[in-house]
Amino acid sequence: MSFVQxxxxxxxxxxxxxxxxxxxxxxxxxxxxxxxxVSRQTSEVNLCLVFSNILILFAIES
Numbered sequence: 001m002s003f004v005q006x007x008x009x010x011x012x013x014x015x016x017x018x019x020x021x022x023x024x025x026x027x028x029x030x031x032x033x034x035x036x037x038v039s040r041q042t043s044e045v046n047l048c049l050v051f052s053n054i055l056i057l058f059a060i061e062s
Contacts, residue, residue, distance in 0.1 A: 012060065015053055022046050 026046060 009060070012053070012056060015049075015056070019046065019049050019053060022049070 023046060
């Protein structure tokens with residue numbers, strides 16, 4: 001059971017790194033003011049990713 005929890009924790013950490021990198025890409029796009037519609041759409045997708053990541057964390061902790 002502890003191996004499964006460790007594996008889940010590693011996957012959540014990797015997902016967090018993916019979300020942080022996606023955030024930085026969106027910030028760069030907004031600073032360059034290129035593809036404003038695309039950056040808005042990806043920021044909405046990013047919010048969904050953050051929300052699902054929080055749900056996964058609560059599911060693992062419980």
